[in-house]
Amino acid sequence: MTSAVRFTRPGSPDVLRLISVDRPHPAPHEVRISVHAAGINNADLLERRGHYPVPPGAPPGLGLECAGVIDAVGADVTGWKVGDEVCALLTGGGYAEEVVVPATQVMPKPTTLTMLEAAGLPEVACTVYSNLAMIAGLKAGQTVLIHGAAGGIGSFATQWATAIGARVIGTAGSKAKTDAVLGFGASVAINYRSEDFASVTRAATNGRGVDAILDIVGTPYLESNIECLADDGHLVIIGGSTGPTTLDLWELMSRRASISATLLRARPAAQKAEIVAGVTRDVLPLIETGAIRGAVDAVFPLAEANRAHELLEGGQTVGKVVLNALEQ
Structure with a gap:
């Protein structure tokens, strides 16, 4: 078993709960990431309220981006290995201790960013x-x-x-x-x-x-x-x-x-792979040189996702709000 944030009905931030869930296992084209941090986006707020359509086949739970360490690799995956520090564009499920994601949606964590900063990178x-x-x-x-x-x-x-x-x-x-x-x-x-x-x-x-x-x-x-x-x-x-x-x-x-x-979340996997490849090629070098820096306004433990949503909904933040999955 592992832990993830879930909700059973749309509503206020208080519907969010950290619960035990089955451990995800990667398909042949996927990797599993031990999540260190997950970014929060406005789409998460809308989904929690019941106002954002979830694409068919999306993993359960909120969270469209994360950063962490690969701890399992699918049989068909090349270019990634256990122990790699990465960040990833997700279709859902990022508010968790572990998440599986297509390998084509994974990027190396920039060395100039902390895990908390990198968690807010992929979606934006x-x-x-x-x-x-x-x-x-x-x-x-x-x-x-x-x-x-x-x-x-x-x-x-x-x-x-x-x-x-x-x-x-x-x-x-x-x-x-x-x-x-x-x-x-x-x-x-x-x-x-x-x-x-x-x-x-x-x-x-x-x-x-x-x-x-x-x-x-x-x-x-x-x-x-x-x-x-x-x-x-x-x-x-x-x-x-x-x-x-x-x-x-x-x-x-x-x-x-x-x-x-446009919407990013519902794009076909091939389009997401093309976008991630472009970001890896053209954007990550700008981060490595310091031309783009991480902008994190606040960090909350995974179990306090409700408080993180309340803060973001308040409209006073500058930069990202992030969940620390290593803190419960």
Whole structure:
């Protein structure tokens, strides 16, 4: 037996419990990781509330990323061995002492990060890379608008974009958070509670607009986001409100702009493997040089996942909230 966080009904953070579960065993294409730490994401909060569809075949339990040590390897796996320190992109089940995952979704733990920092890497790195690099094609010399730039995804996106030579305009909801956004490398930080981000963005780009937008807000920001796009710009929506809305197609057509809406968790295994390979090749070296650093706001024992969810739901965190699986 081993331990994992589970819940039997949707609800408040108090539904989360650390319980004994059967020990997972890797399939031929999988490895088993002895989890040292697991990252918490907004998708976990939504799933706990019953508002996030779980992909078919996903492992039980919350948790889309972890870091730890491989302690078992499937018969068909090459390139990994017992004892390797790794971090991994999961489809579920990361709030646990042990987890199994396809070997193609595993990355080496950067030597510059602790296990706690590395636990918050895979989901955000794969989200940012797949959307800003692979879809939007952001490159050096371009400008990107990142919403929620002080959060887990936003803080990583800001650092990554800065590291590749792009200019970052970030939004956040308080003075402390906008200060943090500037600390992550943004050129401009906008307090969306007191400033109109579209007006500030247009002014900061001399009316040109931005080449890419990473948006976690969704429907309420759609019109203003389109106003911020430059010619050939790309808006990528990765979360937030998804209710019906009106779209002025001429605003896109007149500027040859485009919109994508994506989720990472439900992508086919082959796409996840491609994304993880890209992060390993293009992003991990930036972490090893110190151009991107871990941003952990708080750490809780695995048994206190409920407290970790409460903190993240409070909206005051900067960077990631992480569970320490070595503390019960």
